[in-house]
Amino acid sequence: MPPGLRDVAARAGVSIKTVSNVVNGYVHVAPDxxxxxxxxIDALGYVPNLAARQLRGGRSGVIALAVPELPAPYFAELAGLIVQAAERRRWTVLIDQTDGRADRERDLLAGLRRHAIDGLIFSPSALSGEEVVASGGPPAVLLGARAGPGAADHVAVDDRAAGADATRHLCELGRKRIAVIGVPDDSPRATAARRRLAGYRGALAETGLAGDPALEVGVVRFGRAEGAAAMVRLLDQPRPPDAVFCVNDLLALGALRTLHQRGIGVPRDVALIGFDDIEDGRFSTPTLSTVAPDTPRIAQLAVDLLAERLGEGRVAAGPPRELHVEHRLLLRESTVG
Known part of the structure; x- marks a missing residue:
């Protein structure tokens, strides 16, 4: 017979209830x-019986995570951190990709109603938070700028403040023609980019620099190729920029490639800063200055808030909460040499 709770309790010298509390991720257990x-548990090779747990407590121990783009480095890192936080509660995470499409997001929500999912962590790109909650799915914690406050627990970065901080840094370097790459279209999935753009414009206004529409370059997608092409457009202008804020690091890495191909010194001739602090930027040449959201904190808060909704948290869940995590500027070679 495989080992059970009784065997673990006997080996550890505690009650079966204490073992159950540890297995189910309850926080009110002394660290020792x-x-x-x-x-x-490790010595005996004990594995919780998820089916039995569901019969006893109405829980499967399985949650879902849905993000727009798993290949995107930011979302890949976020997914890994959420899996780690969930493992500490003995939860299994099912991961899905929505491609930022409204039909995929609706199909996902409809499908979850047919499966034994305890809860959902969701970064919607097309649907609003109200639409997610109205779908009648399991308890949800929403991530990202699109979700908005009020409908459900929501964890996000203050994109506008972060965009402003990145732009102020370029202003403080004495740069006068500061461009932005990543002006979005009207797609709902571009909410974060729009807020970062608003921060850019606000910071320019604060410092007395006149905004120039020619320095705001739009993109359809937010990848390296689009960043490279946008940088070509900026450099081909009669008065090219001396600094560029990219609304994510992938755009910035593409822009950096174009600058290298043109023989333009970074940061001597053009200072460049991105957003997200993906690993690639730590190894580029030059290394990439960036806005670093506290991604580990986002992951941990999302899991903790969901646990509270499921009655497993430190405190009882109340009205939906809107939580903003900190961000910081990581100044590297692309702006400070």
């Missing part, structure tokens, strides 16, 4: 007791 129980 939790460590002792975990050591017994």
């Amino acid at each position: 007791t939790r460590a002792r129980v975990q050591a017994a």
